[in-house]
Amino acid sequence: MRGGRRQRAVIIGGGLGGLALALRLAARGMAVTVCERSGRLGGKMNRLERDGFSFDTGPSLITMPHVFEGLFASVGETLSDHLELMPVRPLAEYVYPDGTRFAHGGALPDWIDTLRRLEPRDVDGFFRYVRLGARMFALSESTFLRRPLGAPPDRAALAAMARMPWRHAWGNYARAVGAHFKSPYLVQLYNRYPTYVGSSPYEAPAMLAVIPYLEYAFGGWHVSGGLYRIVEALTALGAARGVTFRTDAEVTRIRVANGRVAGVGLAGGEELDADVCVMNGDPSMAPALLGGAAGSTLRPRDRSLSGLVFLVGLNRRVEGWGHHTVFFSEDYPREFGSLFRERRFPEDPTVYVNMPTRSDPRLAPPGCETLFIMANAPPDAEEAWDAAATAKAREQVFARLRAGGFPDLDDAAVEEVWTPGDFAERYAMPGGAIYGAHSHGWRRAFFRPPNKDRRVEGLYYTGGGSHPGGGTPTVLISARITSELILRHETS
Ligand SMILES: Cc1cc2nc3c(=O)[nH]c(=O)nc-3n(C[C@H](O)[C@H](O)[C@H](O)COP(=O)(O)OP(=O)(O)OC[C@H]3O[C@@H](n4cnc5c(N)ncnc54)[C@H](O)[C@@H]3O)c2cc1C
Incomplete structure (x- = not known):
């Protein structure tokens, strides 16, 4: 309460982080308004409906389900009353240019058999890599995943640091993979994980080995009805607790008086008063809202990957393929060289196919399939993605699928393409960079913008662009961290 009235919070952006924070703050009695510039809530976690096909246009897989359950529990709800999480096992199939194809993320004995077949020495390497990931997880859990940036280490953190094999943890991600695996197939597979945070394995720190560990330890999950059901559930719970959701409501200014947030201004001239303001859009856009130069402060060379996405609806089944498939390129270092150094779409891209109708047939009309096909793209939405460039990239993507034995998709009933320019425009992402800044090097990976502004009282940040980083959990x-900071600093 402030002066006998409820504290007012305005959240700039209705992405996953904004919605989760709105729910948490409303459950603690704050009057919360979410302002979303686009016409739909959800941000990157979104949905497109076309001719009976339902596409999740962003995330296709979640892990750490306990984090989702924790959010519901924090407001007195049970996740399973609102959402049905479905394990996907095996998690994915990997297809290589020489025709090698195997499943990953199923039963452990099957995986050990695969490892033995590929390279017997990698059975031991795999278990050592899991142990390394487990130690990194213990350290992350007790430090940056639990607490605000800069909080001093507690006893659990110091104990986790003492157990860390720093020889592997300190260095480069791809080198750590190379120290554990001999099979080129497994090296490429494990080198893919830094792309989960939009980064190159050849530039990222070894600490990102925590990502494959999370998938191994907590599995990969689909949400029945599509991942957008998460957005719908959070919105319904927020509305029931009094959150005001406003779409087509772009914040163009954060009003500050005497060093403290006083409110926001919307495009069109409307003003909203606020005691607390939270930026859920990329933090690099906040200085412009505070009166600085227009645009983002994230330099092009610091941006994470963008994507080239095809949303395809087929009026037939695709037999013999599962929910998630990855078709690897011939030359992974060259692919990342194109993406980050040459800043161009790779000649031979690695292609990810998500076909959720394999687990959840209701996402398409009976007997049909919904496909989300994605290749990494440089985060330069400003570059020409004209019809000719997009058609050329499409041919490169579909050639990789054909080479991997995937059926032709030329008879698609629906096909939409989203380029980095579409991502930039739809979600106000600088350059279309999906994860804000990339995680190249320790500083960028673990020291993202903090959740509380250092200069303006009452101004906070939440979401993938700020601490602790991107990816849905x-x-x-x-x-959670931002809500704890707000409750500590603003409501006492
Ligand atoms: C193609 C794709 C695939 C992905 N795959 C996965 C996956 O498989 N698993 C996974 O865990 N994660 C995945 N992610 C990442 C995940 O979607 C994001 O990390 C997460 O959804 C980001 O949430 P956020 O809270 O940071 O907000 P965002 O989704 O970035 O939303 C921020 C919102 O703020 C709004 N906004 C910005 N500025 C303003 C303003 N001035 N006024 C009003 N509104 C504003 C934007 O319009 C946007 O809606 C994927 C993302 C994409 C795009």
Whole structure:
């Protein structure tokens, strides 16, 4: 309460982090308004409906389900009353240019058989890599995943640091993979994980080995009805607790008086008063809202990957393929060289196919399939993605699928393409960079913008662009940390 009235919070952005934070703050009695510039809530976690096909246009897989459950529990709810989480096992199939194809993320004995077949020495390497990931997880859990940036280490953190094999943890991600695996197939597979945070394995720190560990330890999950059901559930719970959701409501200004947030201004001239303001859009856009130069402060060379996405609806089944498939390129270092150094779409891209109708047939008309096909793209939305460039990239993507034995998709009933320019425009992402800043090097990976502004009182940040970083569970953790900071600093 402030002066006998409820504290007013305005959240700039209705992405996953904004929605989770709105729910948490409303449950603690704050009057919360979410302002979303686009016409739909959800941000990158979104949905497109076309001719009976339902596409999740962002995340296709979640891990750490306990983090989602924790959010519901924090407001007195049970996740399973609102959402049905479905384990996907095996998690994915990997297809290589020489025709090698195997499943990953199923029963452990099957995986050991695969490892033995590929390279017997890698059985031991795999278990050592899991142990390394487990130690990194213990350290992350007791430090940056649990607490605001800069909080001093507690006893659990110091104990986790003492157990860390720093020889492997301190260095480069791809080198750590190379120290554990001999099979080129497994090296490429494990080198893919830094792309989960929009980064190159050849530039990222070895600490990102925590990502494959999370998938191994907590599995990969689909949400029945599509991942957008998460957005619908959070919105319904927020509305029931009095959150005001406003779409087509772009914040163009954060009003500050005497060093403290006083409110926001919307495009069109409307003013909203606020005691607390939270930026859920990329933090690099906040200085412009505070009166600085227009645009983002995230330099092009610091941006994470963008994507080239095809949303395809087929009026037939695709037999013999599962929910998630990855078709690897011939030359992974060259692919990342194109993406980050040459800043161009790779000649031979690695292609990810998500076909959720394999687990959840209701996402398409009976007997049909919904496909989300994605290749990494440089985060330069400003570059020409004209019809010719997009058609050329499409041919490169579909050639990789054909080479991997995937059926032709030329008879698609629906096909939509989203380029980095579409991502930039739809979600106000600088350059279309999906995860804000990339995680190249320790400083960028673990020292993202903090959740509380250092200069303006009452101004906070939440979501993938701020601490602790992107990916859906981490975004929910960000919302928890931000809500704890707000409750500590603003409501006492
Ligand atoms: C193609 C794709 C695939 C992905 N795959 C996965 C996956 O498989 N698993 C996974 O865990 N994660 C995945 N992610 C990442 C995940 O979607 C994001 O990390 C997460 O959804 C980001 O949430 P956020 O809270 O940071 O907000 P965002 O989704 O970035 O939303 C921020 C919102 O703020 C709004 N906004 C910005 N500025 C303003 C303003 N001035 N006024 C009003 N509104 C504003 C934007 O319009 C946007 O809606 C994927 C993302 C994409 C795009």
